[in-house]
Amino acid sequence: MTIQEIEQAITELQPNELARFREWFEEYYAQVWDEQIEQDAVSGRLDKLIAEVDEEYNAGLSKPL
Numbered sequence: 284m285t286i287q288e289i290e291q292a293i294t295e296l297q298p299n300e301l302a303r304f305r306e307w308f309e310e311y312y313a314q315v316w317d318e319q320i321e322q323d324a325v326s327g328r329l330d331k332l333i334a335e336v337d338e339e340y341n342a343g344l345s346k347p348l
Contacts, residue, residue: 323329339345
């Protein structure tokens with residue numbers, strides 16, 4: 284199936300079906316994002332960023348949320 288076919292199928296959904304699809308896609312995309320972050324953390328790709336955040340925090344440069 285091509286992107287164009289998927290786009291066409293989505294435009295043909297009824298409003299309630301579109302709402303169900305949107306909810307499913309948001310949940311699916313969040314899962315994919317979480318998996319990517321986890322892989323980046325395990326691989327060490329986030330180590331530099333985490334070190335910078337720790338340094339700023341320890342220097343008192345952060346603000347409470």
